[in-house]
Each structure stands twice: as C-alpha cells, then as structure tokens.
C-alpha cells in the first residue's frame with residue numbers, strides 16, 4: 152500500500168506509442184526491464200566514474216566503481232528511500248537505472264570535451280543525452296525508436312536536476328515537443344528520490360574509491376564534517392579495528408546519515424504539505440526530497456575536498472588531458488570523414504547537413520565505452536595510415 156502522493160501504476164499517463172498492458176508487470180517494472188536490456192545500459196560497464204586507476208594498475212582498477220556499478224548503487228538507495236516514504240519503488244528504480252545512460256566515455260572529462268566540441272552545433276550534456284537515448288537512439292523494437300518508456304519515467308529523467316526553464320537543451324526540446332513533460336514543475340517524489348540517491352551514492356563511493364586508490368588517507372578526512380565524526384564513532388565503539396573494516400564501518404555510517412537525513416526531511420515536508428496526489432508534489436513550492444540545510448552544507452565541504460584531492464588530483468588531471476586530446480581528434484575526424492563511421496551511422500551522417508551530421512557523430516562518439524574510444528583513436532588517429 153503506497154501513500155496517496157505516490158505515483159500509482161493505474162494512473163500512469165502511459166506511453167507515446169500505445170501498447171497493451173502487461174498482465175504481470177507494472178508499467179514501471181516494464182520500464183525498468185527495458186532500461187536494463189538496452190545497449191546503453193550494458194555499455195555503462197566500461198564507462199569511467201572517476202579516473203582513479205594509476206598507470207600499470209589494471210588489476211586494482213577492477214575494484215573501483217564504473218558508471219554501471221554506480222548506477223546499481225543509486226537504484227538500491229532509490230528503492231530503499233522510496234520504500235521508506237511509501238512511494239512507488241519501481242518507478243524510483245527505473246528513473247535511477249536510466250539517470251546516467253547519457254554519460255559519454257571518460258565520465259565528466261569526456262562530457263566537458265564533447266560539450267566544447269558540440270558548442271557550435273547545439274551543445275551536449277549527459278542528462279539530455281539520456282533522454283535522447285531512451286526516445287531515439289535505442290533501435291531494437293519493431294514499432295518505435297527508443298524504449299517507449301512511460302511519461303513518468305521520461306519526466307524523471309528530464310527533471311533530474313529539478314524543473315527546467317527554456318531554452319531547453321537539444322533533446323529536451325524535441326521530446327517535449329512530441330509529449331509535454333510539464334518541465335516547469337517538479338518531478339514526482341519518486342524521481343526526486345532517484346536524483347538524491349545519485350548524490351548519496353557518489354558521496355559514499357567516491358570516498359571509498361579515493362581511499363582505496365591512495366588519493367587521500369583517513370587522516371585527511373578527520374577534519375571533514377559527517378565523515379570525521381563517523382570515524383571517531385567507530386574508533387570509540389570498535390577500538391583497534393583493522394583498517395579495512397574501520398573504513399567500511401565509518402563509510403556505512405556516512406551512508407546512513409545521508410539516507411536518514413533525506414527520509415526525515417521528506418517526512419517533515421510531506422507532513423506540512425499534506426499532498427493528496429502526485430500533482431500536489433509537482434505543484435509544490437520546492438522539492439520535497441532533499442538534504443537538510445546543515446547536511447547539504449557538510450556535503451558541500453566534502454565535495455570541495457573531493458574535487459581537490461580526487462576529481463582534480465594531479466594523476467587525474469594527466470589522464471584528463473590525454474582523453475580530452477583523444478576526443479578532440481576523434482570527433483573532428485568523424486565529422487570530416489563520415490565514411491570512417493560504421494553501418495547506418497555512416498549513411499545517416501554522409502547524407503546530413505553539417506549541424507545534423509555533428510549530432511549524429513556526437514551520438515556515435517558519446518555512446519562509446521572508454522576502451523572502444525581508445526581503440527578507435529588508436530585505429531584512426533594513432534597509426535601512420537588510418538583505415539576507414
């Protein structure tokens with residue numbers, strides 16, 4: 152039994168292309184399954200979350216998060232928080248599983264490089280790209296392009312960062328023209344949960360991966376809010392714990408603090424708002440799901456630390472330069488030589504005027520995994536006689 156403000160499967164606004172309902176899966180369970188079976192989802196396995204591998208450290212590199220394991224952790228948090236708030240867990244899970252489908256190779260570094268390259272051609276960002284993938288680029292179904300997801304799942308992907316004001320990014324403009332996603336309102340509480348679950352997941356796992364990669368130590372974290380007290384509590388309760396267990400115990404406390412904070416804030420806001428339906432959540436003044444101001448401030452300090460010591464650590468900056476240079480060569484090459492593209496990409500790009508061709512090349516390059524992008528760069532840009 153879900154809360155009155157939860158999304159109800161029977162009230163789903165359905166799919167753009169009408170389909171018979173399943174007799175044994177709800178619309179959002181079906182969305183979840185379609186997302187998991189998409190090619191973009193499988194490719195998350197080989198897309199970077201944060202560059203933490205040191206050179207020659209391929210074995211230890213297997214240990215760190217990829218976009219796929221990050222996504223699975225986001226989905227887990229989303230289900231837990233949605234369940235605790237009486238929301239529809241399947242919808243929260245579907246939005247969580249789709250939220251990073253648009254990430255290009257090499258994580259945020261790849262995104263920065265491709266956004267600069269696409270600047271004259273309408274731009275690029277991973278959230279808009281996720282929408283483009285699930286509405287156009289997956290081409291496996293007989294009756295439509297994309298996954299034909301429900302309105303509620305598309306809404307959740309489109310409003311990952313809250314209500315959207317015009318001018319809309321490229322993919323949002325197209326999708327919204329075909330089907331009004333009511334971009335000026337908040338998303339459902341389920342989608343808001345998926346968005347906050349993203350922050351909870353990466354704040355937790357980036358600390359974990361950063362420590363394991365040796366980018367910083369437990370001592371470096373001692374002065375930080377939330378995490379410093381978590382280590383102190385573990386030391387008090389379990390003196391002399393071995394380093395691995397000590398770290399795990401402290402980080403699971405940090406995880407718990409974030410999850411409990413979001414649930415407490417939501418319960419408080421929901422009690423005051425008393426929404427009778429999901430539309431009351433959409434029309435509310437602010438988001439119902441977010442961190443409390445003190446926790447938000449604490450997480451900002453942690454993020455500042457992580458930026459300095461992890462996302463822009465010297466070893467990471469070296470890696471950023473290398474992969475940016477690769478994309479800076481690959482993208483213009485495909486733009487100038489569409490015959491280097493495979494299959495339908497080649498025919499589509501060759502026939503298209505420049506603006507459209509750039510979007511096709513972008514779709515192709517952004518869909519690459521890290522290792523495929525490196526192999527393509529090696530094949531086309533790093534040999535004396537590139538083969539088309």
Ligand SMILES: Nc1nc2c(ncn2[C@H]2C[C@H](O)[C@@H](COP(=O)(O)OP(=O)(O)OP(=O)(O)O)O2)c(=O)[nH]1
Nearest residue numbers: 200201202258259260277278311312349353357462
């Ligand atoms: N924001 C940002 N995150 C980075 C950067 N380099 C690595 N990361 C990592 C930190 C987190 O694990 C993850 C955050 O990216 P996400 O796409 O999940 O969230 P973000 O809030 O940046 O965007 P989103 O909420 O998806 O619109 O990427 C960077 O240059 N900027």
